Amino acid sequence: MHCWFFTSQVFKSLPGKALVGNSRNFHCIKPLLQSTRHRPLVETITTLRQNLIKSLGRDSVSDTEAIRKQHSRDEGVERHNHLADLVVWPKSTEECSIIASLCSEKKVPMIPFGTGTGLESGVCAAYGGVSVDMSKMDQIVNFNPEDFDVTVQPGVTRKGLNHFLKDHGLWFPVDPGADASLCGMTATSASGTNAVRYGTMRENVLNVEVVLADGRVLHTAGENRRSKKSSAGFNLTNLFVGSEGSLGFITKATLKIYGIPEMMLSAVCAFTTIKAAVDTCVQILQSNIPIARIELMDDVAMDMCNNHNKLDYKVAPTLFLEFHGSEDSVKSQAKFAGEIADYNGGSEFRWAYESEERNRLWKARHDIYWTTLQSNPGCRAIITDVCVPITRLPDLITQTKADIQESGIIGPCLGHVGDGNFHTFLVFNPNKPEEFKKAETLAARMTKRALDLNGTCTGEHGIGIGKMNYLEKEMGPVGIEMMKSIKKTLDPHWLMNPGKIFLSEY
Ligand SMILES: Cc1cc2c(cc1C)N(C[C@H](O)[C@H](O)[C@H](O)COP(=O)(O)OP(=O)(O)OC[C@H]1O[C@@H](n3cnc4c(N)ncnc43)[C@H](O)[C@@H]1O)c1[nH]c(=O)[nH]c(=O)c1N2
């Protein structure tokens, strides 16, 4: 059956919290994609399984349904119900190479699996095949504190790395809300609240080791290279940042790391309009204040955030800010930013100095997706991720909010405003297809608007399945053709994560 569907799920990321829902609701919405591709034959999988067991050991290969299900979906809206045929756990680059060679020989799809926190169905097995769970390769393999770089295997998560770095007075700042794997973050070109100061994965990955579809091993900047800059030929590293498992397995990533700032100071400030909040952000950036975080939440998001976290912030468009540096520098940055906010009518300024208080504030911000779902029991949400030049943001958000209000759908708006990146969670009840349709229409309209404003359909979550049709519009035919010809060179049989990014094959 080729169909897209959505269903509510057990939230494994929220230990001890109530289930949002666990019913399976199948809604055939659209055909998968233009393709003549079929699932591998049962006999092919049986032989492949035997060969994989021979090479990796019985414990590293599974075909149980529960494990296949767990590996065939992520944290976003489910797009279809196809399961991987097998799940394997390589323990080394060499084993990853063997998996790729065996799958290539049998022409079986391969789907890299990090921690499954993606939001665009990147890990689902659109055509069956082998889900390759990278979590057992979990070593920090090279650490150079004085050069400010570290090399990690795919099982290392961002929180795990930061736990290790803390004792050395260092940290890695790229922070998607989830505790994602750093190689998964590389694969989706992730970012988060710190990007305005420290950049996204694109600016922070120096080199990656990749196992290609045929089993060859590539070092995108050359083996063991970790210089901060290079003019040596094409930038192959950036080709793999954002490749979403469609070009190969990332088996190592060399990352930039930073000193933990002497002082961090957070602030929350309410505004009467979205425009006043965004103007404040633009003026802070224009003034060259090296702000570390500047995040926007609208009135709807603030209301949910207050109720869920027992907070009492004003229900209004709100900026969350954070300043990093020496004590003197942080104080002067905060004073200057405070004056700018004042000038734009900002009020209810609240400061958080202690790390406990700051962590509480940022946890409330990071958890807003779960907060939205838990505030609407049994519901799911389409997550949008458009990003536009920052001056276009007030118009885009204001028009989007008007659309949401008119539709009757619940849709908090929030964003990494310093980067021009904003999200809505368009809430729908899976038992009401008309609500899903409304949410999809809203998402499509907003994305079209963002593209018309010279922006992108995805600032940080990637294309996966959810945004394939938008990529065509964003890149145009020559751009898509170029991407496909690169993929064809690296993956001539379209075996690496097929059914993602592109609406059709070569
Ligand atoms: C609550 C919450 C909040 C956020 C987010 C999620 C959730 C649940 N995210 C999205 C998510 O955390 C982000 O996309 C991660 O980079 C995904 O990393 P995983 O390791 O979970 O990859 P996951 O396993 O989900 O895979 C994602 C994609 O990468 C590929 N992949 C994974 N590991 C690979 C490897 N080793 N080699 C090759 N390909 C690989 C997969 O095939 C798939 O296509 C996010 N994101 C963001 O950018 N900013 C944000 O603010 C947030 N916030």
Ligand SMILES: CC(C)C(=O)C(=O)O
């Ligand atoms: C969409 C969500 C999960 C996100 O990216 C954020 O909170 O910034």
Ligand SMILES: [Mn+2]
């Ligand atoms: Mn985000």
